[in-house]
Amino acid sequence: MSALTLIRHNAHRVDVDGHAMLMHVPTTSLFALDGVARDVYDLFRREPAIDAELLRARLGAQHDPETLSDCLQSFLALDILRDADAPETPRPIAKVDEIPLSTIVLNVNTGCNLACTYCYKEDLTTPAKGQKMGFETARASFELLLKQAHARDRVNVVFFGGEPLSNMPLIREVVAYAVPRAAELGKTVDFSLTTNATLLTPELVDWFDAHRFALTVSMDGPKALHDANRKTVGGKGSYDLVARNVRMLLSRYRARPVGVRVTLTRGVTDVIGIHDHLKNDLGFHEVGFGPATSGPIAVFNLDDGALKAVFEDMKTLGRRYVEAACRGENIGFSNMHQLLTDIAQGTKKAVPCGAGLGMLAVDRQGDLHLCHRFVGSEQPTYGNVADGIDVPKLARFIEGAQDRSSYGCRTCRIRSICAGGCYHEAYARQGDPYAPVWHYCDLMRDWVDFGIEAYVRIMQANPAFFRTQLEPRTARPAAPMAATKEVIQ
Structure with a gap:
């Protein structure tokens, strides 16, 4: 054979309780290395x-030629090994x-009855000054969604704000x-809505229940922590x-499980206490949990030290999650759900999310934005619901985001999970939607390694957890579990 070299950025090894796991970086697939694969990989890491x-000189005494050859072919097929002279x-x-849309986000009102200190919305205003979307714009938005989703059986409409419940007639x-x-x-058609819950009434809850809305509440934990930032106007x-x-x-809602999203800011970082209050109380x-690092008022953003401490606390909660999962229990920690789903299904992202591809957001004038976070910003728009999507302009953005x-x-090593990170986070912090979220990079790499450890431990103790708890949670079909348990031989 010609000389081969290890493509280090295509493979990442994590050892878990005596199991040598290799993540194939381009596909996020996990492989358990047997003895020969472990020896071959370690040799190529050294040379x-x-x-x-x-x-033959290094491994010929331990492994027969056919076994070594089969292992090399497996690594070559995965592009973990490559001809040393290959460019x-x-x-x-x-x-x-x-643009094969599945979701349209309607920004139904720029007004909100809360004045949260960390809000990223650039067009946010008080309820009295809120600009509401009209029905004709919403109708045209839905027709655009149907047109772009011609090959899909299901579509999703998301109502957003401001506080979306302040425009219930439109909804x-x-x-x-x-x-x-x-x-x-x-x-x-499915409907989704994120609300601060201040305007909820029994009648509204029953109506949402009848139409099977996917509801998420924004709330930051116990009273002292919640009230620190989430104040009325x-x-x-x-x-x-x-x-x-x-x-x-x-007590009334039965259609779907209701989740809560927490924004962690300076002084509001008690991950364990917040989780326990919102889940158990x-x-x-x-x-x-979503850490605030690029909000408009810097004093509320987490600095590097606080952000690192938050991730450590999330890992502590994650260990509790793993212990419960091994017993067949689910403690309801969304960040761990998503992390394990990415690992179990072998996530392969070319771009960080569906913004601009599967999803677009619409403002009250009908202009199309990459996502709801960009509505009201100075970033470009990509057409209008009346005239359609500016496909060439949007295509240039998406193609640029891939490289x-x-x-x-x-x-x-986590490029297929992260793909550079949130466009809006990069725009708000660095002024460039393509820029990686540098402040997250090392923490996210560590978080993914933690997820690999968690995945292996749950698979060893209770593999049914993925089928019973994670697969029902995701809208897309789950990848076969076998794809993440292969052994390189």
């Missing part, structure tokens, strides 16, 4: 290039010819129009009202 003679292959860029009109209209085309804490409405919501199905080689992403 810049290895030919047949050196391979580096550029990352393939998938051409974007159409009711959209649902009344969308359900029969989708049915005419043989499609099912008049400056009063909102916890008492929100908690009362949440208890009412959870109030009864949310699951709790997800972040100049930023260092090409050799990152």
Whole structure:
């Protein structure tokens, strides 16, 4: 054989309880290394290039030639090994010819009755000054979604704000129009909504239940922590009202599990205490955390030290999650759900999310944005619901987002999970939606390694957990578990 070399950025080894696990970076697939694969991999890690003679000299006494050859072929097929003289292959860029939407986000009102200190929305205003979307814009948005989703059986409409419940007449009109209209085309439409819960009433909850809305509540934990940032426009804490409405919501709502999203800011970082209050005291199905690092008021953003401490606390909660999963229990920690789903299904991302591809957001004037976070920002728009998507302009953005080689992403071991990170986070912090979220990079690599350890431990103790708890949670079909348990031989 000609001399071969290890393509280090395509493989990452993590040892877990005596199991040598190799993550195939381009596909996030996990392989358990047997003895020969472990010896071959370790040898190539030590040497810049290895030919047949050196391979026989180092490993010929431990393994027979056929076994070594089979192992090399497996590594070559995965592009973990490559001819030492072969040039580096550029990352393939998938051409974007159409935008196959599955989701449209309607920004139904720029007004909000809360004045959260960390809010990223650049167009946010008070309820009295809120600019509401009209039905014709919403109707045209849904028709655009149906047109772009011609090959899909299901579509999703997300109502966003401001506080979306402040424009309930529009939400009711959209649902009344969308359900029969989708049915005419043989499609099912799902509805999603994120709310601060201040305007919830029993009548609204029952209506949402009847239409099977996917509901998420924004709430930051126990009273002292929640009220620190989530105040009314008049400056009063909102916890008492929100908690009362949440208890009412959870006692009546049966259509789908209700989750809560927490924003962690400086001084609001008690991950364990917040989770336990929201999950165990109030009864949310699951709790997800989002650290604030690029909000408009820097004093509320987490600095590097606080961010690192938050990730350590998330790992502590993650260990509790693993212990429960091994017993067949689910403690409802959204971040761990997503991490394990990425690992179990072998996530392979060319771009960080569906923004601009599977999803677009619409403002009150009908202009199309990459996602709801960009509505009201100074970033470009990509057409209008009246005229359609500016496909060439949007395609240029998506194609550009696929290659972040100049930023260092090409050799990152979590590039297929992260793909550079959130466009809006990069834009808000660095002014460039393509820039990687540098402040997260090392922490995210460590978080993924933690996820690999968690995955292996749960698979060893209770593999059914993935089938019973994770697969029902995701809308897309789960990849076969066998794909992540292969042994390289």
